[in-house]
Each structure stands twice: as structure tokens, then as C-alpha cells.
Amino acid sequence: MKNTRNNTAKKLILTLAAAALITFQGFSQSKVDADSKQAIFPKGKQGPASNFTGKAFNYGLIENDPTYNTVVGNVLFEPGARSNWHKHPAGQILIITAGEGYHQIKGKPIEKMRKGDVVKCPPNVEHWHGATPDMALHQMYIIPNAEKGIVEWLQPVTDKEYNAFK
Structure with missing residues (x-):
């Protein structure tokens, strides 16, 4: 009887430990998945490796036209x-809709940027943005006065620059 209780207790402890390990291992991915499920817009098309480090997806919402002269989209x-x-001739406004980024x-x-933050990127000023190492970022971008131009892409952000967040 005593051995049966010990074996049952051991099995229970091993089962709980395995469940805890599986839960912990899946936590980071489930956090990203849950964040993605909160997304307002579809994922979009993957941006070119020449302009992004890692995977970034653009979904255009408003194309430039002579009436509004504004470009709006979402990037995951x-x-x-x-x-x-990069820099924008007329500047850029970012609205963070989910996740966290830099x-x-x-x-x-x-x-650091979080859901609900609004960031203004001044005209013709070099800047970059992206996700944190552990969490996806969803951002809407607004490029006003697009008749002045949309974007000028520059050099990649180095790992040293990216990892400099304090």
C-alpha cells in the first residue's frame, strides 16, 4: 500500500513538472500568438531583406493620391x-496598436514603444523602429504630404545599435 502511494505521488509530481515545463516553454510563443490575435489588420506582405532585419510585414491601407497626399499602412x-x-521627406507618425517595440x-x-503610444518622426530625420527581442510589434504608420516623397532607405541598424536599449 505504501509503495502504491509513493508511486502515485511520484507520477503526480512528474506529471505536474512536465506540465509546468511545457507551459513555460510555450509561454514566449503563446505571448506572441496572443498578441497577433489582437491585431486589427491582416499580416500583409513581407518587406524586403534590403530594408529590414528579421521579418516585417506591410499591409497598405491608404495609397497616395492627389486629394489626400497621405500614405497609411500597418507593419507587423x-x-x-x-x-x-531611414527618413521621410515630410515625416512620419506611428501609432502602436499591439505589442512592444523600439x-x-x-x-x-x-x-520603448507600447500599445497606445503615438510617435512622431520629424521630416528628413534618420530613425528606425522595430519589435523588442521577445515580443512582436504592430504599428500603423501615417506619412503626410506624400507629394514630397515617401521614404529614403539607408543602412541596416547594427546588432550593437539595436541592443543598446537601457
């Missing part, structure tokens, strides 16, 4: 993904 950055340094204006410290 997978964890660790980021844009190259944004940096050349010469300034990296800033």
Missing part, C-alpha cells in the same frame, strides 16, 4: 525584427 514586426535607418532618432537614446 516579428520579435527581433527592425527597419533599416524607436530611435539618430543621435538620441532608444525609446
